[in-house]
């Protein structure tokens with residue numbers, strides 16, 4: 039319903055603008071203090087402390103520009119419990135909690151159709167062009183591989199985004215784009231009214247779906263025809279500097295790193311030839327993924343003429359390499375350290391490009407991350423910190439089943455499945471045995487919580503009925519709860535214990551908890567005449583969209599909460 043409404047609305051709006059709204063647009067464009075472009079940069083899995091680990095060694099222009107000239111919020115956190123990619127991006131885009139924006143996890147279980155749902159999947163809007171689909175044989179991102187079609191749209195995003203409200207305010211005159219290697223990094227940021235592009239590992243090109251376009255714009259076809267990814271064939275990711283200059287220089291070969299055949303755990307990491315079926319996947323597991331995203335974004339800025347008039351445009355660029363590298367080698371690895379140094383050059387390139395084309399005084403930059411991430415357990419153990427991989431299969435289901443069967447007189451499985459972080463009960467069984475779903479939830483949660491490695495097993499019903507203590511953690515779980523999509527029990531593992539096995543693929547490190555290493559992200563505003571400040575007060579990522587709305591004095595997104603960041607608004 040909402041998609042057709044928006045598409046129709048867009049058509050109507052563009053028709054009306056010409057006749058009715060020229061006056062109001064003139065008024066809008068006379069506000070010279072508004073930025074010509076809002077550039078929202080999101081770095082996937084950039085825990086707040088990570089840039090600081092390399093900052094002293096960096097040249098000017100990238101992180102140094104942001105940290106030394108921007109307004110830096112030193113204690114910024116996501117306040118929801120399931121710190122996954124689509125959840126964090128959607129929160130930054132909408133200023134809402136997942137309970138209201140609806141993106142409660144990368145995957146959830148559709149109770150009505152009895153199948154898993156991949157957040158931005160929408161079969162009604164297939165990818166444009168042949169062979170652009172998800173190639174599951176080369177997909178090492180199991181969350182993405184869980185999608186059953188290549189159709190994509192923002193229809194599962196329930197609330198409006200800052201970018202939607204900007205489109206409404208300017209009657210569709212703002213140019214609004216989201217770009218990322220990941221579809222779930224691009225689509226939420228572009229909102230319902232903007233356009234999104236993401237990287238297809240199947241083709242090495244940037245793709246979009248029929249939700250956004252009937253056909254690729256000429257400039258996209260031209261960029262894709264250059265096949266820039268091919269230049270990396272038979273090359274490798276090498277260290278930027280001498281190995282002796284790295285904090286982790288002596289830790290290149292660690293047993294816990296994910297050893298992908300052909301790519302290995304030590305430098306140089308070879309991409310292989312074009313015939314290597316993992317070639318484009320390996321590019322995304324290196325700084326090259328971000329560099330291709332940068333190149334595409336620069337082409338977009340020129341071709342779509344962003345920031346060329348006084349109507350504020352919006353571009354979101356989400357860089358995914360830090361996340362893939364963090365998962366594969368851990369955030370405290372030589373690979374992650376070198377990636378930060380290369381990411382810094384990518385950021386510097388983007389910032390200097392918008393300065394050259396539009397001028398930094400005319401561009402408001404906001405940098406954040408969709409989530410942080412934990413260190414690898416083996417490293418933590420070396421420092422005496424309790425840590426480990428939590429095997430969800432290690433939960434003693436036999437013992438739990440016995441308790442449940444005895445108590446409720448069952449002979450069938452009461453659980454439909456686990457889709458991180460929720461356990462979903464089998465409603466058919468509950469109905470068949472005429473059970474009280476709340477009683478079953480509470481009993482199962484109690485049994486789960488007694489299992490080793492599980493810190494909290496929180497029955498959703500207890501949250502909703504206010505039966506739990508008003509703690510920060512319980513609030514973060516409640517903020518994640520959406521009645522149509524969440525399961526009956528939310529599982530929180532012990533700090534630094536996490537599930538790292540996705541459908542058989544074991545990775546070094548995984549985020550997705552309410553603990554601080556996963557919630558902690560940078561929030562930095564820079565450009566457009568802002569003066570440097572370090573702010574040490576706690577702020578939340580829901581504050582970002584609200585601040586952008588207030589900055590432009592436009593309507594806030596439909597479910598936005600949080601607090602406007604006054605240091606940015608006091609310019």
Ligand SMILES: [Zn+2]
Nearest residue numbers: 082083123408
């Ligand atoms: Zn992520």
